[in-house]
Amino acid sequence: MAEVHVTDRDGNVSAVDAPGGRPLMEVLRDANLGVEGICGGACSCGTCHVYVDPQWAERLPPAGEDEQMMLDAIKEFVDVRPTSRLSCQITVDDSLAGMTVEIAPEV
Amino acid sequence: MGAINTKILLESKDLERCPFPIPVGWFFVDFSENLQTSEIRNIEILGQEWVLFRNEGGKVGMTDPYCPHLGAHMGHGGKVVGDNLRCPFHHWEYNTEGWCKNIPYGKITPPIVKKQAILRALPVVERYGMIWAWYHPECEAPQWELPAIPELEEPGHVKPRRGSWPVNTAIQEIAENGVDFAHLKFLHGSPAIPPAEVSFDGHISSVNMANGYIVGKGYGPGLNVFHFTQEGVTATMVSYSVPITAEKSQMNMSFTHKDFPEGSRELAIAKKLVDHMIGQAEGEESAGFESVDFIVWNHKKYRPNPLLCDGDGPIVQYRKWFKQFYVADPETLAKI
Ligand code: FES
Ligand code: FES
Numbered sequence: 001m002a003e004v005h006v007t008d009r010d011g012n013v014s015a016v017d018a019p020g021g022r023p024l025m026e027v028l029r030d031a032n033l034g035v036e037g038i039c040g041g042a043c044s045c046g047t048c049h050v051y052v053d054p055q056w057a058e059r060l061p062p063a064g065e066d067e068q069m070m071l072d073a074i075k076e077f078v079d080v081r082p083t084s085r086l087s088c089q090i091t092v093d094d095s096l097a098g099m100t101v102e103i104a105p106e107v
Numbered sequence: 108m109g110a111i112n113t114k115i116l117l118e119s120k121d122l123e124r125c126p127f128p129i130p131v132g133w134f135f136v137d138f139s140e141n142l143q144t145s146e147i148r149n150i151e152i153l154g155q156e157w158v159l160f161r162n163e164g165g166k167v168g169m170t171d172p173y174c175p176h177l178g179a180h181m182g183h184g185g186k187v188v189g190d191n192l193r194c195p196f197h198h199w200e201y202n203t204e205g206w207c208k209n210i211p212y213g214k215i216t217p218p219i220v221k222k223q224a225i226l227r228a229l230p231v232v233e234r235y236g237m238i239w240a241w242y243h244p245e246c247e248a249p250q251w252e253l254p255a256i257p258e259l260e261e262p263g264h265v266k267p268r269r270g271s272w273p274v275n276t277a278i279q280e281i282a283e284n285g286v287d288f289a290h291l292k293f294l295h296g297s298p299a300i301p302p303a304e305v306s307f308d309g310h311i312s313s314v315n316m317a318n319g320y321i322v323g324k325g326y327g328p329g330l331n332v333f334h335f336t337q338e339g340v341t342a343t344m345v346s347y348s349v350p351i352t353a354e355k356s357q358m359n360m361s362f363t364h365k366d367f368p369e370g371s372r373e374l375a376i377a378k379k380l381v382d383h384m385i386g387q388a389e390g391e392e393s394a395g396f397e398s399v400d401f402i403v404w405n406h407k408k409y410r411p412n413p414l415l416c417d418g419d420g421p422i423v424q425y426r427k428w429f430k431q432f433y434v435a436d437p438e439t440l441a442k443i
């Protein structure tokens with residue numbers, strides 16, 4: 001179990017328990033923090049976009065091709081930063097304990 | 108005396124009639140004239156149902172029926188819109204190659220939609236006034252092109268006579284007759300087992316029977332072109348059987364010849380040749396396939412290890428050639 005610090009779209013910060021092995025998207029979705037995760041992690045909806053704290057961003061495995069394509073696609077609608085990630089592609093594990101993410105605006 | 112070989116006595120219990128998967132190749136789908144612009148039709152061939160349509164630009168598409176979005180059957184309520192087939196459920200649209208060209212409400216196009224076709228669509232070409240589809244179980248691209256058939260594509264030939272027959276067997280079994288020379292004497296009643304030469308080269312098989320009486324080529328599993336020549340007059344038989352299910356095929360044939368003048372000797376010979384290809388012809392002692400082959404095809408089992416004798420045709424070589432068109436797991440291939 002890792003605790004993740006989340007800033008929601010209203011700027012409220014909360015700590016969320018994230019069981020290891022789950023996609024971060026599901027954790028955020030189930031905590032009702034505004035992440036929809038419509039496609040269930042297929043990189044086809046772009047509704048799970050988060051900004052990862054820069055220090056943490058570099059520790060994550062890099063985005064795959066489909067994730068990168070989706071991030072490129074949503075650029076038209078929202079601010080996509082170097083630390084932008086699709087939270088459905090991030091699997092929680094202990095090494096992420098204490099990670100800070102911010103939920104990006106809706107597309 | 109050694110122990111009796113019971114394998115040969117008991118093997119047939121475990122044999123299947125048609126252990127074959129659907130082979131790879133170009134297959135006849137329908138005649139071009141039967142599919143109008145904007146028409147959509149559900150067809151069952153090649154082991155499953157497909158949606159066949161002609162877009163407003165005249166191009167033919169043949170796709171899996173089930174929409175990659177939420178699985179609606181696009182052959183029930185779908186519509187041709189411009190170049191595309193539109194799903195009735197949420198109006199996603201697909202072109203003839205299976206690329207999704209429109210999602211009318213999403214803001215963001217899912218990346219995979221930009222990268223590749225998401226709906227299985229068979230490569231389709233129209234040749235000889237027919238619609239042909241390339242089938243590969245793993246969606247690989249065509250490995251050869253359909254050949255030119257001047258008799259069907261160039262002027263100077265009579266409008267082909269066509270025939271179509273359902274058969275309860277796989278197409279490998281049907282075409283095996285083409286190299287089973289002995290059955291021509293015994294099943295068809297021809298006066299002798301005709302001398303024949305057969306060769307195989309890539310996807311093409313060639314046969315020359317009775318010193319040029321029948322000369323033909325097979326282009327993969329779904330197309331054969333035979334020339335029958337008698338007294339210098341040639342008639343052409345184009346055969347294009349298509350698998351419907353593993354155990355059901357549709358045999359299709361077109362027969363044509365040069366546009367000989369009415370009342371000429373040549374016309375009479377050509378017509379007789381065509382009659383003879385199909386069934387009993389006057390003045391011919393042997394029977395065409397319609398009268399005798401079906402009864403065998405419809406009831407036989409496939410013996411992967413047949414007991415052949417020295418007078419048999421090149422059955423084994425033919426099967427080896429045909430096997431290249433099967434893409435399947437080793438267990439399935441072992442039964443073929
Ligand atoms: S859940 Fe749809 S892209 Fe992440
Ligand atoms: S199921 Fe076809 S568009 Fe939704």
Ligand SMILES: [Fe+2]
Pocket residue numbers: 284290295396400
């Ligand atoms: Fe025959």
